[in-house]
Amino acid sequence: MFIEVNKKNLSDEVASQIINRIISGALLPGEKLPPEREVSEKMNVNRHTLREALRKLEVLGLLSARQGDGIYIKDYRDSGNLELLKHILYQNKDSNPGALKDILEIRRIISPEMAEKAALNRTEADIIAFQEILVSEKSTIEKDLAIHQAIARAGNNILYIFILNFFNDIFKDFGQLYFSIEENKKVSNKFHNDIAKAIIAGDSKSAKKIMNDVITYAEKKY
Amino acid sequence: MFIEVNKKNLSDEVASQIINRIISGALLPGEKLPPEREVSEKMNVNRHTLREALRKLEVLGLLSARQGDGIYIKDYRDSGNLELLKHILYQNKDSNPGALKDILEIRRIISPEMAEKAALNRTEADIIAFQEILVSEKSTIEKDLAIHQAIARAGNNILYIFILNFFNDIFKDFGQLYFSIEENKKVSNKFHNDIAKAIIAGDSKSAKKIMNDVITYAEKKY
DNA sequence: TTGGTGTTATTGGTTCAACCAATATACCAA
DNA sequence: TTGGTATATTGGTTGAACCAATAACACCAA
Helix, strand or coil: CCCCCCCCCHHHHHHHHHHHHHHCCCCCCCCECCCHHHHHHHHCCCHHHHHHHHHHHHHCCCEEEECCCEEEECCHHHHCCHHHHHHHHHHCCCCCHHHHHHHHHHHHHHHHHHHHHHHHHCCHHHHHHHHHHHHCCCCHHHHHHHHHHHHHHHCCCHHHHHHHHHHHHHHHHHHHHHCCCHHHHHHHHHHHHHHHHHHHHCCHHHHHHHHHHHHHHHHHHC | CCCCCCCCCHHHHHHHHHHHHHHHCCCCCCCECCCHHHHHHHHCCCHHHHHHHHHHHHHCCCEEEECCCEEEECCHHHHCCHHHHHHHHHHCCCCCHHHHHHHHHHHHHHHHHHHHHHHHHCCHHHHHHHHHHHHCCCCHHHHHHHHHHHHHHHCCCHHHHHHHHHHHHHHHHHHHHHCCCHHHHHHHHHHHHHHHHHHHHCCHHHHHHHHHHHHHHHHHHC
C-alpha cells in the first residue's frame, strides 16, 4: 500500500510557522501582527505568499485582518475550529496524545448515534448502497471507509458526513497499520456485514450496539 | 443593540461565487477548473485575488491544486468540513432549514454529554470561573455565552470547545432575537445558576439533565 | 511491449513594483 | 467635547514577469 506524499508549498510552510507561534503562545490573542510588508521581509517570502498563508489562517479562526488597521491574533479558544485541530495534529502527531484521546471520546458519542439514525432513516437508495458495498471486491480498508460513509449518509444529517470526514482525516494513517493485522480485518468484515444487516432491517437498537462494540474493540487495539 | 456589519473583500466574493457553483452542482467533483489566468480574467479580478480565494476553498475541502497540472474540484461529501457548512449557511440562511435542523440534532447529542463531562472533570479553576460568571454584571446573552464556554472548557476535551464555537457561530444572530424575549431570559438565568451549581457539586447526572431540558425548551421556542 | 530520454507547452507557485482604499492618528475649529 | 481635516500607515488589488512541476508527445532502446 502506498500513501500520497505530502508536498508542501511555501505558503503552507509560512502558515504552519505562524500557527505554531500562535498555539505555542508566542503570539497572544489580541496582539497585532507586524505589517505584512515587514513580516514577509523577515520570513524572506513575497508579500503575496504570506497573504495566501494568512487567508488560510483566517479560515482556521486564528486571525482577522482589517484594511488600514492591521492583523490581529484571535483567541483560538473562542474562534478555533476542527480544521485547526487537524492542522495541529498533522504537524506533530506524536506530541498530542491528549487530542487523540479527545477525538476518540467524541467518536464514541457520535458514531453509535449515527448508526442508530441510519437504521431509522435509511432509504431504498441507502439499502442498495449497502448491498453494493458488501458484494464489491474492495479491500477491507476501502470497504470500511465505504461502510462508514454509507452509514453517515443514511443518517440523514449532513453533519454526520462532515464529522466522519474529520475522523477519517485524523485516522487515515492509522488505518494502514490497523488493517495490516489479520484479526482486525476479520473483525471488520464481520462488523460490515452485521451493521449493514441491522441498518437495512431498520433495527436501530442493534445498529447502535454493533457500532458501539466495534469502537470498543478498535480503541483497545489502539 | 447593534451588530457588526459584514464587510466583504473581493476575494471573499470570488470564494462565495465558486462555493455556490460547487454546491449547486454546476462544478462537479473531479472536474478541472480552467487555468487561473482564464478564471481570473472571466471573473474580472486579478489572478492574486483569485488565488487568495482558492486558498480558502482548499481549507474548506472543496478543491485541490497541483502545480503544473491544474485545480480539481473535490467531492465535498468526501472532504468537506463544518467550516464549509458554516459558509453555506451564512450565504443563504433562510433557504437551509434542513441544515439547521441537523445542527440542532447534533447539539442535542453533544451538549448534554458536555455538561456531564464538565461535572466529572471540573477543576478548582473551573469552579472559580463559574462563580465569577454568576456574580458578574454581564447581560444575559453574554452570560449565556460565558457559561457554555465554561462548560466546554471544564469538560476537559478540546473538541468540546471547537464544537461549541461552531454552534455559537451558527446561532449568533439567533441569540439576539431569543434573548429579546423576557421569558427566555428568565429561563436562561435560572439555567445558568442551576447548571453551575450541579457542575460545581460534581453532580454529572443533574448537569446532563439540566442541559437537556434547556435545549428542549430552546428548540420549542425556535 | 515496456521503460527511459528529451522536448515543448501548459499550469500552478513565487516574486517584484506600484497603486487603491480603509483606518488610525494628530491636529484644528466650532 | 464634538466633529471635521490632513497625513501616514496598513491591508486590498492590480499588472507583468519569471520559476518549477506536470502533461503530452515523439523517439529510442532493451
